[in-house]
Structures are given as structure tokens and as C-alpha cells.
Amino acid sequence: MNVSLLSDATTILLLATPEILIPVILGGVSLFLLQIGMGQAQTKFKLALVGLGIVLLLGSFAFHFMDAAPTLPKALQLAFGMLSVFGAVGLLSFREPIHAALGFAVAVLSTAGIFLLQAAPFIAASTIIVYVGATIIIFLFVLMFAQSTHPQIQDVRLTSPILAIFGGMLLLLMIQGAISTLPIAAIPERAPQRVVDLGRVMYTDYLYAVEIAGTLLLIATVGAISLGQKKRVGRTTTSASSLTPPASQRPL
Amino acid sequence: MNELTLQALSFGALLFVLGLIGFLTRRNLILMFLSLELMLSGASINFAAFAWHSGNVQGQFFVILILTVASCEAALALALIVSLFRLKTTLDVKSWTTLREVTPNAGSPDILVDPEFEKFPELSPAGRDPMLRPAPMLVETTKSIEARPVRHVDHTNSHLT
Numbered sequence: 001m002n003v004s005l006l007s008d009a010t011t012i013l014l015l016a017t018p019e020i021l022i023p024v025i026l027g028g029v030s031l032f033l034l035q036i037g038m039g040q041a042q043t044k045f046k047l048a049l050v051g052l053g054i055v056l057l058l059g060s061f062a063f064h065f066m067d068a069a070p071t072l073p074k075a076l077q078l079a080f081g082m083l084s085v086f087g088a089v090g091l092l093s094f095r096e097p098i099h100a101a102l103g104f105a106v107a108v109l110s111t112a113g114i115f116l117l118q119a120a121p122f123i124a125a126s127t128i129i130v131y132v133g134a135t136i137i138i139f140l141f142v143l144m145f146a147q148s149t150h151p152q153i154q155d156v157r158l159t160s161p162i163l164a165i166f167g168g169m170l171l172l173l174m175i176q177g178a179i180s181t182l183p184i185a186a187i188p189e190r191a192p193q194r195v196v197d198l199g200r201v202m203y204t205d206y207l208y209a210v211e212i213a214g215t216l217l218l219i220a221t222v223g224a225i226s227l228g229q230k231k232r233v234g235r236t237t238t239s240a241s242s243l244t245p246p247a248s249q250r251p252l
Numbered sequence: 253m254n255e256l257t258l259q260a261l262s263f264g265a266l267l268f269v270l271g272l273i274g275f276l277t278r279r280n281l282i283l284m285f286l287s288l289e290l291m292l293s294g295a296s297i298n299f300a301a302f303a304w305h306s307g308n309v310q311g312q313f314f315v316i317l318i319l320t321v322a323s324c325e326a327a328l329a330l331a332l333i334v335s336l337f338r339l340k341t342t343l344d345v346k347s348w349t350t351l352r353e354v355t356p357n358a359g360s361p362d363i364l365v366d367p368e369f370e371k372f373p374e375l376s377p378a379g380r381d382p383m384l385r386p387a388p389m390l391v392e393t394t395k396s397i398e399a400r401p402v403r404h405v406d407h408t409n410s411h412l413t
Binding site: 031035058059061062065073074077078081084085088089091092097100101104107108111114115117118119120122123126127130131134135138139142143146152153154155157158159160161163164165167168169171172175176179182183184185186187188190193197198201202205206209213216217219220221223224225227228230 | 253254255256257258259260261262263265266267268269270271272273274276277278279280282283285286287289290293296297300301303304307308309310312313315316317319320321322323324325326327328330331332333334335337338342343344345346
């Protein structure tokens, strides 16, 4: 088995072993049950059981790599990964949008733990700062300002879960099949990667990319300000529009 | 490839697929964008894992680039969501289906076949027809309007709904 199999998706599908096929099928079916159960009056206990089952099923791919020699980094990464899958399943299936956004925060925080174990401490810190410190807070702010207290129709009824879960699970089957065909080697002994090296690479090899990213940030700032401004309609019109004010208009 | 890298690749694939399913199924605009960010973080795990596997920091730089693009995208998406929420007070994506192409027999009127569709466009009301109202009421409303202070009337919603 070599990496050239990655190019042939159908070969990967034919190569899928039962220990990949069974979690994918069961995980897809229970994810479908979970998303269907959101709209119906079922007990939260049942739904939570189904969700935990999904997390365990989908995390069983990573359990394979624990067989040969369980070490502390592998166990830690397994814990962080299971936590992030739990948060992702929460994002998919919580009925309240606030809870779903908090599930996303859990997923991204555990992603930072995986970065730490992949010898990328700077990436872990910046993920926590950018995602959890800025993005999640702003999204939660907008959610609380826009969302009413009880779940709306769009939080309960979903767009074609069968098609989406089928396609997603097919993709997962192919990726996990490709990963399982890769040869397993021992963990190499390397010096830890330093932030100094990262900075040197940023400002020598990828200087243009850094400049373009800065320009992108500037353009996004300008765009966000100009999109977010409230349009001033009716300030310059004649009194024709104010002749028949709507009944619901409140005095300013 | 060592087992730690393979485990990280497996979790990256899981996060990407779960984010994809979330983007396709959730109908709340904000949760759709959060699913998109989850897909991006799944890809970032792959970049970091391959960077450690190959023993250099090039992959970590790409994660920084992904973070930059994700924050730009989040800012623009939030501005769009806020301005969409001002027009129709809902976060539902299904309320914006009029923006897409009209497909025949898909719940929307078929403009290519239906002759009933050819009628005059409906304009928003501006001013009023003097023939439809009696004269005393007109004088009265004009007086009451003159007595009232001039107010700013926001017609954003009445124009577009």
C-alpha cells in the first residue's frame, strides 16, 4: 500500500476494512437519528446518549493508533481529540444556538491542545487568542442580540440531513481508509520547533504572503465597516413620506 | 509516518467532515459560519501535523495564514449577517431563497410559462391619491403634521418586505 492510492477514491472505498466501515455507518445513522430527534419531543437523556455514542464511534478511528505502544502524548492527544469531536457533535445537534456556539468553543479549545502536542505552541496560543478570545465572543454577542429566547424554526428543522450525512460519511470513509493504508513508523526524536524559526520563515521565505495577509486584513476591516453601517433612508426625502407615518412608529 | 501524526490526521478529518455536515444541515446563519470555521480548524490540524512530521515550520506558517483569513471571513460574515438581520428580523437562511435562480416547479412561480406573472411591478407607496380621500380629512392631517415636529422615518423594512 502506498500513498499513490490517495488519487483513486474508488480503490480506497473498496479497500475499507470493517473496523473503518462499521463506525462510519453506525456513526452516520446515529447522527441522522440525533438530528431528526432535535425537532421532536424526545427526552434530552436519550439524545445525550446518542450523542455520546457518536463521539465514541467516531473516535474509534484514533483508538487504532493506541494499540502498538500507548504513550502519554498519544493518550493526551486522544483525550483532546475526543473532546473536540464532542464539541463538533454539539455544534451539529444542540437545539439552542448559544449551546451550539459553546460546543464550537470547546472544539476549538481542544484543537489548541492537539497543536500543542504537534510541537506548535505558538499556533496553540494564537488559536486560543484569535478563535476563542475574539471570534467566539463576537459571534456570541451577535447571537444574543439577534436571537430570541426560545428556539426558532431554523434551529429545529434542518436542511436535508440524509444527503449531507451520506456525503460527509463517504468523505470520512475515504480519508480514514487512506490514513489506514499509510505505513506506521516510530516517533522520531527531534528538537522542539522554536518560535524563532517560525518568525524567520515568516519574514524571509513568505514575506510577500505576510504582506498580502496584512492587506487582506485591511480590506476586510474596510468592508466590515462599510457593510455594517446603517443605511440612512428618508433623511433627505420630502415630507411626502412623513405624511402617512406607520401606526407602529414610536416617537424618537 | 508515526502514530501521533496519524492520530492527528484522523482527528483533523473528523473535524472537517463534522463541520461540512454542520454547514450543510444547520439553517441558522451564525451556526453555518461556525461550522465553516470548524472545517478550517480541521485543515489547520493537518497542516500542523505534517509540519511536525517533516520537521520544519512551513506548515505552521500556513496555519497562521488560515487564522488570518478566518478572522477576515468572520468579520465580513458578521457584518453581512447583521445587515441581513436588519432587513428581515430572522437568522433563517431559508428566508433568503429569493436571491437564487428561479427553477421551474420548485415551489416558486414559473416565470417562463405563467402568463399571469406579466403584470405591473408593485412599487412602494409614496404620497397618496387625492381623489380617494375627502378634502376635510386632508386639511386636518396636514394641520396635524405641521403641528408635529419633523421626525426621521425609517422605511427600510416597508420597502423590502
